[in-house]
Amino acid sequence: MTEEWTDITAAWKNEIAFVGQDSNGATLQMGTLDGKPGFSPMHLLLIAVAGCTGEDIVSILQKNALS
Numbered sequence: 001m002t003e004e005w006t007d008i009t010a011a012w013k014n015e016i017a018f019v020g021q022d023s024n025g026a027t028l029q030m031g032t033l034d035g036k037p038g039f040s041p042m043h044l045l046l047i048a049v050a051g052c053t054g055e056d057i058v059s060i061l062q063k064n065a066l067s
Contacts, residue, residue: 006022006023006024007022007023008020008021008022008023009021010030013031013033014031014033015031016031017029017030017031017032017033017038018030018031019033028044030044
């Protein structure tokens, strides 16, 4: 699996709310914005670790299934 570099921005929306966006147009809300809760930085870190771990496990299982 190859990955390319992507640009990431985080735009400040109010007191402690930000909207993150990547160069593909995907967005993610951090903090409460317009009364709607978003992810906290710690939740984003935990989600990232879970996603990376999940990808590794699936990759290993797929390789073993082909053997």
